[in-house]
Amino acid sequence: MTNEPTPFEVHESGALFHGTKAHLAVGDLLVPGRDSNFETGRRANHVYLTATLDAATWGAELAAGEGRGRIYIVKPTGRLEDDPNVTDKKFPGNPTHSYRTREPVEVVGELVDWSGHSPAQLQAMRDGLEKLARQGVAVIDD
Template sequence: MTTGPTPFEVHESGKLLHGTRADLAVGDLLVPGRISNYEENRVMNHVYVTATLDAAAWGAEMALGDGPARIYVVEPTGEIEDDPNVTDKKMPGNPTRSYRTREPVRVVGELEGWVGHTAEQLQSMRDGLAGLRERGEAVIYD
């Protein structure tokens, strides 16, 4: 049986990943100034990427939309920085290897055949996020 992603484990490719439900092609650019994958009507100032399959899978699985969850292999065109939403607030030291950039990020491939989280894990994450929203703590530092 194939298991889901392992938290904090860098993807075997060593490349950066981006999880979404958007249907993208090699060469497409992800750019700041677009609507968030996770919050309707919120324009994002950064593009977010990760080096772990686990974080990319969460990004893909939790993204809004009806399309399939997808993970793209990406290359930033400029500097990246640690994602303060994870590193400063939840996991000091950046074990999720999560980053953000104000520069475009180029799609260089799509990760095929990845295994995501279980239905129970997804429901637990949704419940946790709903609790944050109810308490007014669902803050994205963008």
């Protein structure tokens, strides 16, 4: 892939994705109760996933930790709900096709042929998130 991901575009495979910097293997389970990808010192009560390459790419690029971002193809084992952090608060409905679950999510593969956002877009997102954190409004509803 050579193009940046397109916002709100469901991946043609119909797969669900999880973006992170964690190194995982096929068969691994993502479970709630582990360190949050996005808030240091916080335990995540949910596992987050998406049907869009754009949202998964943001997850991979913005996740805490060292190493390269990774996008895993995942299969939920239980019920999904819309992710309230991006649905209705930021976008009416769920155009990002972002979900969360309190059930395990199984890694079934890794998407290795993906392109990230431009350096300018990535820096703008980081700057915006830092500004929200300084204002005390960068709260994750988990």
